[in-house]
Amino acid sequence: MSTSSYSAGRYSTAWRDLRWSQKEKAIARKAFDLALTRELDAVIRQAKERATRLQEPDELWEMEHWLTQRRQEIDAKYDFRYSVLPLVFANLLRDGRISEDDLRGLGEDKLEVTRVAASL
Amino acid sequence: MSTSSYSAGRYSTAWRDLRWSQKEKAIARKAFDLALTRELDAVIRQAKERATRLQEPDELWEMEHWLTQRRQEIDAKYDFRYSVLPLVFANLLRDGRISEDDLRGLGEDKLEVTRVAASL
Numbered sequence: 001m002s003t004s005s006y007s008a009g010r011y012s013t014a015w016r017d018l019r020w021s022q023k024e025k026a027i028a029r030k031a032f033d034l035a036l037t038r039e040l041d042a043v044i045r046q047a048k049e050r051a052t053r054l055q056e057p058d059e060l061w062e063m064e065h066w067l068t069q070r071r072q073e074i075d076a077k078y079d080f081r082y083s084v085l086p087l088v089f090a091n092l093l094r095d096g097r098i099s100e101d102d103l104r105g106l107g108e109d110k111l112e113v114t115r116v117a118a119s120l
Numbered sequence: 121m122s123t124s125s126y127s128a129g130r131y132s133t134a135w136r137d138l139r140w141s142q143k144e145k146a147i148a149r150k151a152f153d154l155a156l157t158r159e160l161d162a163v164i165r166q167a168k169e170r171a172t173r174l175q176e177p178d179e180l181w182e183m184e185h186w187l188t189q190r191r192q193e194i195d196a197k198y199d200f201r202y203s204v205l206p207l208v209f210a211n212l213l214r215d216g217r218i219s220e221d222d223l224r225g226l227g228e229d230k231l232e233v234t235r236v237a238a239s240l
Contacts, residue, residue, distance in 0.1 A: 040177040040180070043177075044174050044175070047171055047180060047183070048171050048172070048174060051167055051168050051171030051172070052168070052171070054168060057160040057164070060160070060163060060164055060191075061187075061191055063167070064184060064187035067180065067181075067183065067184035067187070068184055068188075071180075071181055
């Protein structure tokens with residue numbers, strides 16, 4: 001058996017090229033923005049809590065480091081390109097930032113990829 | 121006239137090589153630590169105030185940037201090498217982080233350099 005059957009080409013990545021209707025794009029944008037708002041609200045809430053507990057200089061620089069990490073994570077996580085959106089939604093489902101209800105109206109092609117990825 | 125008279129060598133930097141007695145070292149360390157503690161306490165206080173006012177995500181990342189800047193400024197400003205300490209104290213005097221009283225006991229050679237640098 002040729003080892004080529006194990007190459008990346010063996011797996012379909014056709015979902016990257018799925019066509020998104022205008023209605024689906026609007027639903028996706030709404031779910032994406034909802035999750036991002038929730039995520040940012042949570043960071044603001046946590047930052048306020050951390051600041052209340054601040055006592056030592058070390059804790060100040062830990063807070064700076066934590067903010068930098070959160071910003072980088074959020075930048076990486078929230079990528080609104082249709083070619084990666086099912087994976088983005090899969091992460092958000094897994095983290096509880098959105099529910100399947102928030103994605104209602106997307107085509108079964110997108111939902112199936114999202115569900116499979118969320119289960120991995 | 122030779123232009124060499126305008127080279128850096130024209131100005132004495134002998135103050136970089138001043139001898140610090142054990143007593144002077146102890147006084148310098150105490151004044152330095154006092155100023156650093158005051159500076160860090162002020163940053164902690166300001167961070168708490170900023171966090172209280174946080175409402176928008178942009179303000180969160182502005183706070184991160186502000187913390188990074190404060191850390192870098194403090195790192196650069198608090199340099200406990202005897203060869204630069206008169207300049208460090210000059211900055212701290214100018215910023216009101218220490219008073220001349222905190223430096224009492226240092227030799228007139230160090231105080232004179234500190235005063236001149238603070239006045240620049």
